[in-house]
Amino acid sequence: MPVPTTADTTPVLGLADHVARIGRSSRWELVGEVPLDFPTHHPQGMAFASGLIFLSSVQILDEPVPAADPALRTPGRGAGHVFVLDADGALMSDITVGEGAMYHPGGIDYDGENVWVSLAEYRASSRSIIYSIDPVKHTARERFRVDDHIGWILRDPGSDLLYGGNWGSRHLYTWDSDGRVLDRWENPDHYIDYQDAQIAAPGLLLCSGISLLPLPAGGTHELGGLALVDPLNRRISHNVPVSLFSDAGHVITRNPVTLTTDTKEILLHAAPDDGEDIRGTRILTYRMMPRA
Template sequence: MRVITTILSAALLIGTVSTVVATDSDTEGLTNEFKQLERSTEWNQVEELDLNFNVHHPQGMTKIEDKYYISSVEIIEKPKKYNQPKDGYDRTAGKGVGHLFVVDEQGQLLKDIELGEGDMYHPGGIDFDGEHIWVPVAEYRPHSQSIMYKVDPESNEVNEVFEVDDHIGGVVSDEEKSRLYGVSWGSRTYYEWNHKGKVKSVEKNPSHFIDYQDCEGIDENNMICSGLAGLPSEDGGTYELGGLALLDKKSHEIQHEVPLAEFSPQHHVITRNPVYLETKEEEDGIRLYAVPDDDDASLLIYETK
């Protein structure tokens, strides 16, 4: 199983925290397994966990022991495109509610934590750094505004940390280095901040293979991002090309990337929405968790051979 510097133990249920120090083999395991993935790698679905609540439009996911944390946007009024840009925006703000769902291994909703403020109601991809779950909540339009939150998974306490003058669609935290790494709308821009929100770097993303939807820090230097690209198909519709990428947190250099073409019950590529990866417990390979569908959805679990 993927191990990070500190994790919540099963004793979370009674309000205690256990600290586990990862070995070199632990931290390198998922990185090494990921580098073995190829276009021909077989992803076998091993479980379909029905979620017993309206998951709305899920965005990010992390797993802490036996609980899943899923960020999602509940859209009350969809943003509408302007004929001409207004005040630097290409669409209205719309209306909605941001959620961070806490879910058990049976798909039962344990807690619904509402996040956001005003027009900022769209949570993005999330990350757990061993201490906090970091969640960006943005306006549902590009080049807008975001609030960066951190959530204590033991108490469910929510703290607003800083604001960003852009739509942040995903974030990865490095607790040891006090750094946050974020991606903008469509992951077209990379950001780096310290944990107080001071900008350390801003860079354009040179890769146009896929737009990253959700990212997770997996070891000291690397993160894995998942996402998709919508491509026109011959029938006039859109084909969803899914993919996974291993990136250096600091340089954003792609270490390894693969396409992914498994599809959900609602016919979406499984990397469309949130994705979480870990190594298999007793054998080589990777386990992938995904919630690609909206509203009445399931958590799909795949494994490589």
């Protein structure tokens, strides 16, 4: 089943209302699966635009050396990609983005005109470049730079404001169209770290992500979730866990997530697995089932 890329306008009609009704008891049915038959590396964000799928991904060439303070990690070495796919998952274009140590793309979104993507150093409190990508020409344009690690970026076409989050989305940003910081506030939600985001309604963001919880016997459990974020009022208006896992054992909100709706039902599209995982990267589509 191809990914339904026709619903690629932002904001998606009725999306925020649908998301606000998702709860812990909501049931999801897998209705589509698109395998990606090329080296996908470590996908980060996903957006639908101009009938195509845009998938950001980081290719790690040298792993950063960890540190107790994530700002003191070594930068490592890698390459940033924004893959352009058709509805069946065939690779049409590979847009390389980034500069030097700024090679890690984050969550992306389509604003009706451009796809927006951030490229950051792979460590906290670092540097980022914000790009827009022409969805027809498949060309990237640098818009501005930020003295922080920006893990996802989007633009609200109604207000011409841009929103994003830093490492773990512990702080959330608002910029004007020239990249001037209008607001920076501490995220009160410690439930998950946001990894991808999209506009759910004018002035309202839909963020998805993951939290790694330690297990008593060692290892971690991937806790997934969704959140509706109201940046103008600095509040989280709704959040909910997502407990769906891929064949590789990853929670589906681990990285790329996009939700669409036709006003009657809501679809969740996710690509939680890396190219090296079992069965590789697949775009999974789930339908929220009606309440019994």
